[in-house]
Amino acid sequence: MSGKCKGCGANIEWIVTGNGKRMPVDRAPYLTIVTDDGEVKRGRASHFATCKFADKFRGKGANNAGNRV
Numbered sequence: 001m002s003g004k005c006k007g008c009g010a011n012i013e014w015i016v017t018g019n020g021k022r023m024p025v026d027r028a029p030y031l032t033i034v035t036d037d038g039e040v041k042r043g044r045a046s047h048f049a050t051c052k053f054a055d056k057f058r059g060k061g062a063n064n065a066g067n068r069v
């Protein structure tokens with residue numbers, strides 16, 4: 001599913017992760033990464049990692065246990 005980031009306006013896509021959570025990723029570019037286990041994978045960067053405004057939407061979803069700002 002594609003959309004736009006509410007913070008910075010970038011084009012993003014929503015990917016459903018293996019545990020059923022939705023995560024925004026940058027639409028491009030595709031990156032080749034190597035996991036710590038030595039697996040080579042192709043994918044895109046989490047938009048949480050690249051967005052300047054990530055702080056704005058952090059805490060709304062998965063990760064709001066005990067971390068109030």
Ligand SMILES: [Zn+2]
Nearest residue numbers: 005007008051
């Ligand atoms: Zn953004």
